[in-house]
Amino acid sequence: MSLAALQQEFMGHVLDEERPLPRHWDARMGEGLAIYRNAYRTRLIDALRETSPKTALWVGDEAFAQAAAHRLILHPPQGWTLDLIGEGFVETLEELFAADPDVADLAWLEWAMHLAFTAPDCPPMDAAGFAEATSDFGEEDWATMRLAFMPSLHVRAVSRDCGALWRALEREEPPANAPLPESPMHCIVWREGLEPVFAQVPARDGNHLAAMRAGSSFGEICAALAEELPADQAAAEAGAMLGDWIGRGIVQGVSSGLPVAG
Amino acid sequence: MSGIPSFHGFGLGLRRPHYSAFMAGDVPVDFIEIISENYMVDGGRPLAVLDAVRERYPVAMHGVSLSVGSAQGVDWDYLARLKALAERIEPLWMSDHLCWTRTSAHNSHDLLPLPYTAEALDVVCANLARAQDALGRELLLENPSSYCSFPDDEMAEWEFLSEVCRRTGCHLLLDVNNVYVSARNHGFAADDFLAGIPMERVRQIHLAGHTPGAILIDTHDREVCDDVWALYAEAIAMTGPVATMIERDDAIPPLPVLLAELDVARDIAAQTERRAA
Ligand SMILES: [Fe+2]
Numbered sequence: 001m002s003l004a005a006l007q008q009e010f011m012g013h014v015l016d017e018e019r020p021l022p023r024h025w026d027a028r029m030g031e032g033l034a035i036y037r038n039a040y041r042t043r044l045i046d047a048l049r050e051t052s053p054k055t056a057l058w059v060g061d062e063a064f065a066q067a068a069a070h071r072l073i074l075h076p077p078q079g080w081t082l083d084l085i086g087e088g089f090v091e092t093l094e095e096l097f098a099a100d101p102d103v104a105d106l107a108w109l110e111w112a113m114h115l116a117f118t119a120p121d122c123p124p125m126d127a128a129g130f131a132e133a134t135s136d137f138g139e140e141d142w143a144t145m146r147l148a149f150m151p152s153l154h155v156r157a158v159s160r161d162c163g164a165l166w167r168a169l170e171r172e173e174p175p176a177n178a179p180l181p182e183s184p185m186h187c188i189v190w191r192e193g194l195e196p197v198f199a200q201v202p203a204r205d206g207n208h209l210a211a212m213r214a215g216s217s218f219g220e221i222c223a224a225l226a227e228e229l230p231a232d233q234a235a236a237e238a239g240a241m242l243g244d245w246i247g248r249g250i251v252q253g254v255s256s257g258l259p260v261a262g
Numbered sequence: 263m264s265g266i267p268s269f270h271g272f273g274l275g276l277r278r279p280h281y282s283a284f285m286a287g288d289v290p291v292d293f294i295e296i297i298s299e300n301y302m303v304d305g306g307r308p309l310a311v312l313d314a315v316r317e318r319y320p321v322a323m324h325g326v327s328l329s330v331g332s333a334q335g336v337d338w339d340y341l342a343r344l345k346a347l348a349e350r351i352e353p354l355w356m357s358d359h360l361c362w363t364r365t366s367a368h369n370s371h372d373l374l375p376l377p378y379t380a381e382a383l384d385v386v387c388a389n390l391a392r393a394q395d396a397l398g399r400e401l402l403l404e405n406p407s408s409y410c411s412f413p414d415d416e417m418a419e420w421e422f423l424s425e426v427c428r429r430t431g432c433h434l435l436l437d438v439n440n441v442y443v444s445a446r447n448h449g450f451a452a453d454d455f456l457a458g459i460p461m462e463r464v465r466q467i468h469l470a471g472h473t474p475g476a477i478l479i480d481t482h483d484r485e486v487c488d489d490v491w492a493l494y495a496e497a498i499a500m501t502g503p504v505a506t507m508i509e510r511d512d513a514i515p516p517l518p519v520l521l522a523e524l525d526v527a528r529d530i531a532a533q534t535e536r537r538a539a
Contacts, residue, residue, distance in 0.1 A: 032410030121305035
């Protein structure tokens with residue numbers, strides 16, 4: 001057997017215990033393979049549990065291990081880093097717990113916090129920096145202004161108050177039911193210094209944040225707000241949102257004019 | 263290509279429960295070993311911790327994902343990130359394992375065993391030479407624990423390792439516990455292994471605990487056993503003074519427990535040196 005064929009065969013046995021042994025691999029080989037298979041499963045399920053400990057606590061260890069195993073069977077890891085083992089796990093939980101959207105919301109929050117933990121280091125733009133960068137802005141500049149956000153920023157519309165759920169699980173006091181937010185919410189995650197943090201914001205702010213992050217201009221956001229609110233309120237709201245983002249430290253830079261390619 | 267600095271002393275692995283002690287620099291060790299992949303990230307706390315630790319200790323980089331035995335070759339993106347980390351922390355040296363971890367489609371995140379064949383030897387030497395070129399330095403290759411041996415084998419593990427050293431100029435990281443575990447699992451004599459490798463190429467030694475059973479498993483979750491200490495004494499009588507560290511990755515005890523265990527290694531090394539003098 002060539003080395004490539006041997007490695008394909010061996011990996012096949014690591015991934016699948018039902019696979020029949022080739023004729024020239026004896027029972028002793030089978031015992032060894034079982035050790036590698038077992039170590040593979042344990043390591044990867046543990047790695048998923050390490051990135052989603054609150055989700056594991058929320059759904060219970062057995063249900064979590066089943067979901068993790070389901071994920072790994074359908075999507076065995078391809079990359080070299082175990083750090084990204086949780087990529088796509090939220091989608092798996094959305095399918096498996098379709099009736100309980102709080103599970104995927106919570107898992108998303110843990111995954112976003114995990115990604116923020118090792119996101120690139122860069123200082124946020126503070127209010128003074130923003131004032132300086134926009135000091136000579138004319139009307140056209142404000143309309144075409146685009147923001148660069150911190151690389152640690154993640155935004156998601158959530159159906160439950162996953163912040164309250166997070167804090168309850170942190171105290172290891174899981175509530176009977178996931179708390180409902182008072183009004184539709186987005187959850188945002190970013191990093192302050194070395195600490196990943198999250199906050200919940202009203203759905204409207206969250207939608208506009210997501211739009212600007214996807215490349216919308218400030219003018220487009222203002223126009224969208226003007227359709228929802230009276231003109232003076234829309235302008236005030238746009239300014240307040242911008243101030244809130246800068247205050248939180250999720251803005252990294254500002255530019256105006258036509259978007260630069262790339 | 264730069265050589266490996268002459269360095270010996272006693273070290274421990276950098277693991278999360280002990281971050282603050284190592285950052286403060288008050289742990290009496292001569293060097294620290296990191297798992298390279300844990301710090302091959304864009305930013306944040308892991309790199310901040312590593313930078314602080316590096317200011318206080320020499321650091322050896324120990325990788326688990328090179329997959330030097332993969333039939334489809336090296337992963338250039340991985341090597342580029344590994345090199346970037348090396349440039350950041352200027353390690354004593356960099357090591358990985360004589361094993362494979364991935365096929366073109368999947369990554370096992372485990373150190374899988376190689377058949378000791380002429381074909382595998384060619385693959386390992388070609389991959390290792392490419393990796394050493396890309397990194398601009400010679401690497402240390404570690405003997406892994408293994409739980410399978412292949413009917414295809416054409417040579418012993420130590421013959422395979424010796425030939426890799428000869429052809430690529432690489433050095434060795436001798437894991438004494440892995441020699442013990444593999445010897446028991448595959449029925450060879452640990453002494454034959456020690457006598458069969460080029461001891462002058464050994465730049466670092468690993469010690470660790472394993473789980474006993476019909477097949478021994480390299481779990482790094484308990485103290486080093488007496489048989490492995492005895493084998494360590496034999497090994498360093500052959501190598502002379504060499505950097506030694508204890509690997510502990512599970513059921514990690516408080517630092518004083520690991521330091522006391524490291525003192526055992528110091529004592530054995532001192533006794534061996536006295537006997538040799
Ligand atoms: Fe080792």
